[in-house]
Amino acid sequence: MSDFDRLHPSIRHHIVNTLGWPRLRPLQEHSIAPVLDGEHGIFLAPTAGGKTEAAMFPVLTAIAHHGWKPVSVIYLAPLRALLNNLLPRLELYCSFVGLRVGLWHGDTSPSERARMMAEPPDILLTTPESLEAMLISRRVDQDWLFPNLHTVIIDEVHAFAGADRGWHLKAVLERLTHVAGRDLQRIGLSATVGNPEELLEWLTGSSTAPRRIVNPPAEVLAEPEVTLDYVGTLDNAATVISRLHKGEKRLVFVDSRKRVEELALALRALDVTTYVSHGSLGRDERHRSEQAFAEATNCVIVATSTLELGIDVGDLDRVIQIDSPPTVAGFLQRIGRTGRRAGSSRNALFLTTSHESFLTAAGLLRLWASGYVEPATPPEFPAHLLVQQLLALTLQESALGLGSVTWTEWLGDPPALGQEAMEQAGPLLQHLQNIGWIHSDEGVLSPGPEAERSIGKRHFLELTSVFVADPLVSVRHGRVELGQVPDIAITAAFSVKGRPPALLLGGRSWKINDIDWKRRIVRVEPTDLQSSVRFSGGAQPLSYELCQSIAAVLEGASLEPVTLTARAVEALADAQGEIRGAHPGRTVIVSGEKSPRWYTFAGLKANLELAARLTGLRSQAGQKDNLYITLDEGVTKEQLRAAISQETLPEELEALAATASGALKLEQVLPEALITEIMVRRLRDAASVTKVAAAPIDTAEVAVD
Incomplete structure (x- = not known):
């Protein structure tokens, strides 16, 4: 008997006759046995590789064969929008064997929740936060809803594992195991992870059941088309987007809500049909935008990483990246949004707006070309x-x-x-x-x-919620909620003298008419006034591996198969002239017109600690960078070597921890010593510091014009 033959006969029939599939994809074929045998698993495949079906077809078979009662399966995802997007597809698959699926998250109506409580679905789609809300709610009888639970599927498991949400997820799963009174099968789905063995061990927790990584060779695809360009400003990026690929559907990623808004406004000024998607927009506003984009053709949607995780916005022609994502994993998710339609290919165009972002993009693309993917590493010490x-x-x-x-x-x-x-x-x-x-x-x-x-x-x-969020206010035009923004976005709108307060949201300008601080509502109307928006967020720490890749690019490493535009070639030559002597595994003090810079190529975390050891050798204490540390004039290699060879003093580590104040859930009730220990352990990159401290130190001069 083949693995396909182990699926329920009705599912086999519908795969061939309803879905019209001539065969299963490799991951879908290889996942049948471990799921039906009750094994834990991590299932890996490129974006659009059929991971949902790889888990669902055998899980539905198990429910039907064993006669499991509802709720027998929980399907978790990191975003409500992703769950909303999955619902119609899973409803279809469940109908193959006469089963029901339900959706429960913060937007689910009380009447729908009551219906599911009275008649639990076989499969429940939810988030870890909503799952915990069910456990603590007096309106939900956990002993009625969860005693029949057998399997938990975690979509985009890497997105959980790399943050405190992953620890929270694990804790909630253990509590569910306690309620159900049985070991729960745990299946994690991911397109991109560099350490699947460690991730599987982390995910399975207290269980001793067999476990397996399913990662068959991916189907052979055409070489993706990746282009790196340097455009200098966000306005220039808008101009390039408006002129390229007219008539096509383009998804533009920007790793900042503020810059999403600014780019959308610039594109609309150039008569480009533009939609916007990010986490601060209202649910209805975001959904309308994504739906309109899915149904349109000649248009652009500008989004943050919220559209990275596979939410369906139709068949894309192009992915465009403004500057660079911080990880190869993120890039793989994004480029995977293209090439899904027959006759199309995967592609990505990088439009970088600064020399720093250009180097980051170049280093990241070199890592990608080498096949590197970052490990999903949970934050340390979640006390x-x-x-x-x-x-x-x-x-x-x-x-x-x-x-x-x-x-x-x-x-x-x-x-x-x-x-x-x-x-x-x-x-x-x-x-x-x-x-x-x-x-x-x-x-x-x-x-x-x-x-x-x-x-x-x-x-x-x-x-x-394990997030620590800024206080939010609701922005409304009439009865429509446009979105929720931090208090700082409102106060910033009033800070420009001589100009009426206006707010940029959804790629449009809004005049602020009234603020009800008690109810936390801001009422606005459309305007042509110049406006802006401010969201919280700081510099993105880059990994040691990415910074070392940047050093390799500066040294002259090949970026094949990436295509560099003429502007990119010129930008690379400029960077190589400004940062001389770069070499992976070595550091270099570069002197010239500016203050001397010690290029460690170690990443922000390592540089923060190294800078703390150099207190007597640098007066620009506020400077922070992933690649270098500014030194005072005249610092010698010998002085630098002596300083970095010392252990970081406890008081310097405490000062380092203080820079991240307010980053922990319920920090207001934690002992001060515990806060410091958590933050020090999370802010340190001891391995990279050790590598830099042992690396040779070179010197280089930059010619002054």
Whole structure:
């Protein structure tokens, strides 16, 4: 019997006759056995490689063959929009075997939730945050909804693993395992990850069941067409986009909501049909934009990475990248949006607007050409999430009571948040009791008065998110919510003297008519006034590997098969003339017209710590960069070597941690020493610092015109 023959007969019939597929793709064929045999797995395939079907066809077969009762499968994704996009497809697949799928997230109506509670679907689409909200809600009976759970599918698993959301996901999965009373099969789907073995080990947590990586050779595709250009400014980028590929559908990625807005405004000024998509736009506004783009032809949609994760916006002709994504993995997701239509090919055009972004793009494309993909590495020491999980568990178990001794059992063994973090459980519990955030009555835990006051009642839902977000205000035109922006975006609109306050949102200018701070609503109307928008966010740290690749490009490494425009060739020559002596594995002090720069090619994290060791050799203490550290005039190689050979002082590490204040969930209740330890461990790149400290130091001069 072939693996295909193990699928349910109805699914086999519909694959051939309804979907019209002559055969399964390699990943879909190879995933059948591990799913049906109950193994955990990481399933890897390029974007549009059929990962959803690879998991769903055998999972639906298992439900039908075993007669599992609902809810038997949970399908998790990082974005609501991705779940919305998946729903029609999964409804079709479920219909093949008479099963039902339901969608539950923050936008799901109360009536729809009530319907699913009364009649649970076989497969539930949701996010980890909504899943935790179900566990802690008094309106959801977890013992009714989850006792039949067998399998959890995690889409875009790499997007979770590289952030605190991944630790949160693991903790919620362990709690679900506890509720269901059985080991849950865990299946992670990803297009791009450099360390699948470690990711699978991390994902499976406390389970000892068999596990497997399914990563068959990808289907042979035509060589992608990748072009690197240097245009100098965002306005120039808009001009290039308006003139190239007319009549085609173009998706433009910009790694900043502010610059998305600015580019969209510039494109519309050039009479380009332009749509906008980013996380600060209202749900309806974003959906209308994405839907219109999907149905149009000669147009552009400008988006942040929210459209990186496979949300369907129709058949794309071109992907254009403004400047550079920070990772090869992100680039693979983006270029994978093209070439899905018969006769088309994968392609990407990089339009860089600064010398720094040009070098980043060049270094990234060199890594991509070499086949490198970054590992998905969870943030270190998530001890702060113990507080979030403890408070959530007190709400989840409010009826039966949460034991002060046994509460950690809910987080698995080995613990979902890691052994080091769990060692903080006892001290943290005592600390929370001391400050009134946890109450203990004969060993039964509940939220304390300070927790009730700070995040009680409706604010308890804030516990389900591990993000630390700026306070937001709703921007409305009439009854339509255009989006939600941080307070700073509104105050910035009033900061320009002599000009009425105006806001840029959705690629359009809006005059601010009224602000209701109590209800946090800003009312606007369309305007032709000059406007801007400000969102939070800082410089993106680059990896040591990417910075070393930039050094290789500066040394003269080939970028084949990437095509460089004439402007890009000139920009590369300029950079090579300005940064002389670059070489991977070595560092160089470059002197000339500017203050001396020590090019470490180590990344921002390593450079922050190295700069802390150089306090006496540099007066520009505020300077931060991924590639170099500014030195004072006259610093010698010997002085530099002596300084970086010293260990970083504890007080310097504490000062480093203070720069990231406010970055942790529930930081206001954490002990100061614990905050410092978490942030120091997350901000350090000890391995890269060690490499730089041991690397030879060269010197180079740049000729002054």
